Amino acid sequence: KSPWGTAESHLMAARLKRCVVRRRDGPEQHGVAASCLRELRDKACGVLAIDKAREPITLVLAEDGTIVDDEAYFLCLPPNTKFVALAKDEKWSNKSLDSGTSWLSESADEVDSAAEKWKQLARQLKDDLSNIILMSEEDLQVLIDVPRSDLAEELAQSETKVQVLQDTLQQVLDRREEERQSRQLLELYLEALKTEDSILSKVAEPEAAPRKEVDVVDTGTSSTDTSATTALSDQVLAALKEKPAPELCLDSQDLELVLKADAAALASALGWDKQKAGALQEACDQELSKRLRQVQTLHSLRSTSKGKKTLPWGDWPSAKRKK
Helix, strand or coil, X not given: CCHHHHXXXXXXXXXXXXXXXXXCCCCCCEEEEECCHHHHHHHHHHXXXXXXXXCCCEEEECCCCCECCCHHHHHHCCCCEEEEEECCCCCCCHHHCCCCCHHHHCCHHHCCCHHHHHHHHHHHHHHCHHHHHHCCHHHHHHHHHCCHHHHHHHHCCCHHHHHHHHHHHHHHHHHHHHHHHHHHHHHHHHHHHHHHHHHHHHHHCCCCCCCCCCCCCCCCCCHHHHXXXXXXXXXXXXXXXXXXXXXXXXXXXXXXXXHHCCHHHHHHHHCCCHHHHHHHHHHHHHHHHHHHHHHHHHHXXXXXXXXXXXXXXXXXXXXXXXX
16 A cells, blocks of 8 residues: 555544444444444444435434534534434434433332332432432432431442432422422412402492303213323322322323323323313423433533543532421
8 A cells, every 4th residue: 555545544544433323212232433424324324224215314412312413513522422313203202311211111010129119219320310300209208218328338339428319319309399389389379369359350240140050061081081091000190189289299200101191081080171181291291391401401511521420429419408
């Protein structure tokens, strides 16, 4: 080879960026090297065996779903960045987060006892502390109640750091309770305003003709429509029906199940009207979106920090608030 040919090959090799690609719902990952975004798309289609009819594909960051369609942005990404390839008509799923919500797909059947449950929850925190945001109130309380020495042994951390962790869990639990109480006070205030307006309107009205009672017609769906809510456990349905602001006490997996349920079937299962069930689903959607934004924010902060792979234990606040 001529010196010019050798120099050119070295230059091309230097321009290649190592990347990792996978499909949206597939765990199998492939390493590819590309010098530009177009080359990465072509190679991803090849190694992932994406049909030509389903092209063009969209590449998103596996960490938070950010669409990568700008060449300059691609060149700024570090080597070994993980991408998810979305074929035509495919959409980003929140469950595709690398370490944020992948644990949501775990089956509840794997938890055979309370001891195994807290250990499973502890492993989730060991992988990524931002999973705190996605846990239910029940899960948070389970970890708070675990003896500090046992939790420290499971997490391979000192008891001092575990105390900081449990304080943080208590703070998250307290914040949700405060939010629930604030919503209850707001609902009572709005209800009082409606009652006051109703009384004032009746006083202002002249004598009106006697009002005829109107029978309330049940327009709910039949019991056969409740099949759409079979994915919701009795425990979740009870929480939705009995607890104020139930979206705050559920974990993110249960929130997703509520969102996927048919509104009419959900209303029938809860004995509510369709409008109230729709309002519940909207509240669950807002709560889930808020939690996932918090997780993504923590992941972004982590990725811009000094190469740390996990959130530093010492960064969590240590002040514990009483319930």
